[in-house]
Each structure stands twice: as structure tokens, then as C-alpha cells.
Amino acid sequence: MIHFSYKHHFFVSFSFTKRKLLPFRFLQILINMGNVVQMLDTSATNVKIVDDCSNVWDCDLIFGTLPYEHCRIGRQWKRFVEAHRLREGVKIRLGAPMAGMNDFIYLDVVYN
């Protein structure tokens, strides 16, 4: 049985010019630096996030291709941010128990 590991594949080279990429670079982080494509079904419209308190947050999932390929997780994400009083710069870890089409992904807030 082959085991796939996608850990620490953080650095993906960009083929876009800097000028073209900058305005939309923030949209691409989950695609280019994260592993959401390996975690989730790109045709799915919903994902449940389980936080480190074992609470579940029902989120919309959008994979877009315009202007660049990107992924956006919304709806109850806003409530999650409010409930945990998350601020810019806080680190989170996202994980999935297996590669492929996960309905649930798991999240830890990293407190240093």
C-alpha cells in the first residue's frame, strides 16, 4: 500500500509575474501554500471544521479559477473567528486524517 505524505510542501514556485500576481496573491494562499486540494473534494461546496474544543463549524467551500485558482472557506468561519477572538497574525494548523475527499478537516489555534 502506498502512503502519500503531503507534509511540509509549503513552497510552490510561481510562474506569474510579480506585477500580475500581487493583487490576488492573498486569494491563493490555501491553494499554493496549504494542501487543501489534497485534503478536499474540489467539487464540494461544504466542509466542516472541527476546532481544538471539538466544536464543529459548518462552512461553505468555494474553489474558484478566476482571476486565479483559489479556495475560499466561508459562512461559519466568521462565527468561528468571532468566538475565538482571532486576530491578524494568529497561526492556525489545519489537518486531515487522510488524503482525498475529506468532509471534515481539523483545526488547532497555535498559541505561542
Add this chain to the structure above:
Amino acid sequence: MFGGDFGDRIGHFATLTDLKGNQFEVLVDSINGGFFFLTKGWKAIRDFYGISLGAWVTLIFVGVGRFDMKLTDRFHKTINYPVFDPAMHFLIDKTNVQTTFNQHLQLKTSLLSYRHNISDMIIDFEKKLSEYDVTKGALV
């Protein structure tokens, strides 16, 4: 004490509601049908009210599986309840949770684990939240 006060009215899930309407669903576990304790979802209360140094919790039974909750700090001063419109409603992940009490729990509660461990997962990555992530209602 929780079991002694509420006895057989305690189900496997309970919903705790504070004075501002915020609700916390928690998993209730029992060892040998006598010692009840709140497990999954309980940590959310600590984080939500910022009571890491400890607090007093008063639970008032209001119906099957439902409790009103009052909180005071260690010195019995009232804790400010965060106000949200609509009020927060924390639901627990019920994956792999059976609907009735688990009769085969270990007697030593310190050996029980109720949370995931991302380090054990096949895929994981870390992300620093941007201003967009925390103000626009979406993670990108």
C-alpha cells in the same frame, strides 16, 4: 456531585445556556453509571469566557438535557458574558460518538482523550491569519 444532583435526568448530551443566550453543547460521559463528567465541548467554555485561572459554574436544570449556566470568577465576581447577535451556539463534533453512554470507558479519566491531534494526521499545514481572514468572513 453533578450526577448526584441530577441523577437519571442526565443524558449523553447537554446544552448549557448563559444569561446572554450563548449555548454550549457538551458531551456527558459516565463511569459505571455513577460518576458523570462533561467532556467534549467543555474547553470551549474556558476559552470563550477567558477563565483559564478557574471559575465557579452554577448549573440550573431547566429540562431534559438543558441547563442554564451562571459563571463567577474565583472571587465570586460576575463574569462578563460576551454578547453576540445572534447568540453563539457551539455544537460538538459527533463523529464516532455513540448516542448512549459508553459502558466501557477506562476508569482512569486522565487516560481518556477527547480531542484530535493534528500531528498524527496525514496532511497538515500551518497558516498565519491575514487581515482578510479575520475581517472579511472567509479564510483564503
